[in-house]
Structure formats: C-alpha cells, structure tokens
Amino acid sequence: MAKIIGAVTTSHIPAIGMAMDNKLEQTPYWKPFFDAYPPVRAWLNEKKPDVVVIFYNDHGLEFFLDRKPTFAIGTAAQYLNADEGWGINTIPPVTGETELSWHIATDLVENEFDITICQEMRVDHGLTVPLSLMWPGHAYGHVKVIPVCINCERYPMPTPARCFKLGQAIGRAIESFDQDLNVVLFGTGGLSHQLDGERAGFINREFDIDCMNKIVTAPEELTKLSNYDLMEIGGAQGVELNMWLAMRGALTGNITELHRNYHAPISNTGAGLLLLEHEH
Incomplete structure (x- = not known):
C-alpha cells in the first residue's frame, strides 16, 4: 500500500526563484x-520519495479570474511551466504521476468533493519554486508530482x-492505493503577507509562529x-495558510x-519552513 x-511546508515566493537563478543564496x-x-x-535525498503531492495556488498562469476552480488536481504525465511575467526563468518539465492521481481524483468525487480534474495544466511558481528549493x-526529474491547486485568489x-x-480525504485516498509508494506532501505559500493596498508589507510574526506551532500539534x-480572520490577522494573502492546512489534514x-x-x-512575507516525519 x-x-x-x-511533509514539508515552504514559501513559494517568486523572488526565491530569481535569487536562485542569480546565485544570490549567500548574500x-x-x-x-x-x-x-x-x-x-x-x-528528501535519504528517503527518496516516489511521489510528491504539492498543495499550491495558481496565480494566474493556468487559472485566471475568468475561471477559478475551488479545488483542482492534475492527472497528467507531465507539467509545463511558462513565463509568468515575474522575471523567473522557466524550468524543465515536471514529471507527473497518473495512476495515483486518478485514484485520488476518483476517490474524492466518490466522497463528495467536486474537484476539477486536469489532464493538462501549466504549473506556476506556487509549485515550481518549492521543487527548485528542494x-x-x-x-527533481526523478520524482513524480501530483499538483493539488486551491483557490486563494478570488472570492x-x-x-x-x-x-x-x-x-483528510486525500490522505485516506493515498493510503488506500494498492501500490507500494512512498509519498511526501508539500504545503506551500504563506505565511502572513499583504502585497498591495493600505497594509502592503504587513507581517504578523506572532501569528506566523503560532500557526507553525499549531500545524504540528493542534x-x-x-x-x-x-478566511476573513486569516486576511485580518495575516494580511490579504494570509489565506495561503489553507495549503498548509490541506497538507496537514x-x-x-x-x-x-x-x-x-x-x-x-x-519579499514582504513571513517565510516558514517545517519538516514533519509521519508514521502510523
């Protein structure tokens, strides 16, 4: 089985990709x-996971304001990146995982999650920056990736x-799959940040640390x-904590x-990193 x-939590800020491209890591x-x-x-190099399920949000590359699924899952054999306009270099194709992803998608629908199933989708910095960081x-070509996209942009x-x-539903689906695969989860984004408006640059360190503690223990x-609480306490983009919560579930x-x-x-963001080992 x-x-x-x-699981890993990590930021996916576009500027991280630019810093890596420009060899600025030790500045x-x-x-x-x-x-x-x-x-x-x-x-990760020691455990050598077969599959990484990445909870992320799309910032307009694949899903713009004219079509924004609440939840979407990729079932493709390959995912391409494209120019997003942030100045980040595009990265080589990401290897998909088709059998487990279809199993998860089927299981979700049978358990009353109306998820958008994507046999083709481009992946943006929400997914590519974490892969490049790890x-x-x-x-990352040896690792098969299942993208799970959550709407954190449009009401x-x-x-x-x-x-x-x-x-929780995805966790149950993974553990009911009848192949011997080791799976790691990435919860991406956040923590507190607001990129525009009157509170641009807002960061709540106390809230961020509390979130990191509670993700582990409670x-x-x-x-x-x-979501209104998250935006008030953690800034307009603080709702990205939802990807961490999906991973933790x-x-x-x-x-x-x-x-x-x-x-x-x-980059005007509170960046949290957690590495969690999971066993039954």
Missing part, C-alpha cells in the same frame, strides 16, 4: 532563508476547515478561523517535527 512518510539578504533548507534536502539545479474561497477536510484550532498518523525555520521579511 502507498504510505505518506512525511546577506537571502542567507538566513536559504541556510534553512539543506536539512530538508538531505532528508532539488536545486532542476534535479468565494474555500474555508480553512474545508481545506483541512480535503487534505491543526484543528486553525480550522476554526475564517492528510497526515493521519503520528507526527514528529524534525526541522523548522522562520524568517521575515523575505
């Missing part, structure tokens, strides 16, 4: 951020509680928040925190 062996501005990633990379030099957006329930407490067994880092500001 497939098993979930762990004073970026060093405290990038120095946190080698332990996570080492764990496997620098575009060394109405799914609630934190609903995203957590989506993760995720249900975070599901009591509304899929972890049904015992959690061990192996590594964490928090650094702010990075």
Whole structure:
C-alpha cells in the first residue's frame, strides 16, 4: 500500500526563484532563508520519495479570474511551466504521476468533493519554486508530482476547515492505493503577507509562529478561523495558510517535527519552513 512518510511546508515566493537563478543564496539578504533548507534536502535525498503531492495556488498562469476552480488536481504525465511575467526563468518539465492521481481524483468525487480534474495544466511558481528549493539545479526529474491547486485568489474561497477536510480525504485516498509508494506532501505559500493596498508589507510574526506551532500539534484550532480572520490577522494573502492546512489534514498518523525555520521579511512575507516525519 502507498504510505505518506512525511511533509514539508515552504514559501513559494517568486523572488526565491530569481535569487536562485542569480546565485544570490549567500548574500546577506537571502542567507538566513536559504541556510534553512539543506536539512530538508538531505532528508528528501535519504528517503527518496516516489511521489510528491504539492498543495499550491495558481496565480494566474493556468487559472485566471475568468475561471477559478475551488479545488483542482492534475492527472497528467507531465507539467509545463511558462513565463509568468515575474522575471523567473522557466524550468524543465515536471514529471507527473497518473495512476495515483486518478485514484485520488476518483476517490474524492466518490466522497463528495467536486474537484476539477486536469489532464493538462501549466504549473506556476506556487509549485515550481518549492521543487527548485528542494532539488536545486532542476534535479527533481526523478520524482513524480501530483499538483493539488486551491483557490486563494478570488472570492468565494474555500474555508480553512474545508481545506483541512480535503487534505483528510486525500490522505485516506493515498493510503488506500494498492501500490507500494512512498509519498511526501508539500504545503506551500504563506505565511502572513499583504502585497498591495493600505497594509502592503504587513507581517504578523506572532501569528506566523503560532500557526507553525499549531500545524504540528493542534491543526484543528486553525480550522476554526475564517478566511476573513486569516486576511485580518495575516494580511490579504494570509489565506495561503489553507495549503498548509490541506497538507496537514492528510497526515493521519503520528507526527514528529524534525526541522523548522522562520524568517521575515523575505519579499514582504513571513517565510516558514517545517519538516514533519509521519508514521502510523
């Protein structure tokens, strides 16, 4: 049977990709951020997961304001990146996983999640930056990826509680799959940040640290928040915590925190990193 062996939370800020492209990782501005990633990379290289399920949000590359599914899952054999207009270089194709992704999609629909199933989709920095962070030099081709896209841009957006329930359903689906696969989950985005408006540059460090603690020990407490709460406490883009909650919902067994880092500001964002080991 497939098993979930762990999870990672990480920022997906476009500027991270630009910093890596321009070899800025050890400059004073970026060093405290990038120095946190080698332990996570080492764990991934040791565990050698077969599949990574990435919870992310699309920022207009595949799903713009004219069509924005609440939840979408990719079932393709390959995913392409494209120029998003942020100045990030496009990356080589991402390898998809078709059998497990179709199993998850089918299971979700049978369990009353009306998810958009995408046999073709372009993936933006929400997915590509985490992959590049974990496997620098575009060394991610050996890992099969299942993208799970959550609407965090356009009202109405799914609630934190609903995203957590989506993760729970995906976790059950993965662990009912009849092939021996080791699966790692990525919860991407966040934490607190607001990129425009009167509160542009807003960061709530106390809230971010509290979220990191509760993701590990008491995720249900975070599901009591509304999206309006997240925007008020964590900035307009603070709703990206919903990707972390979906990831956490899929972890049904015992959690061990192996590594964490928090650094702010990075590109006007509070950037949190967690490495969680999962076992039944």
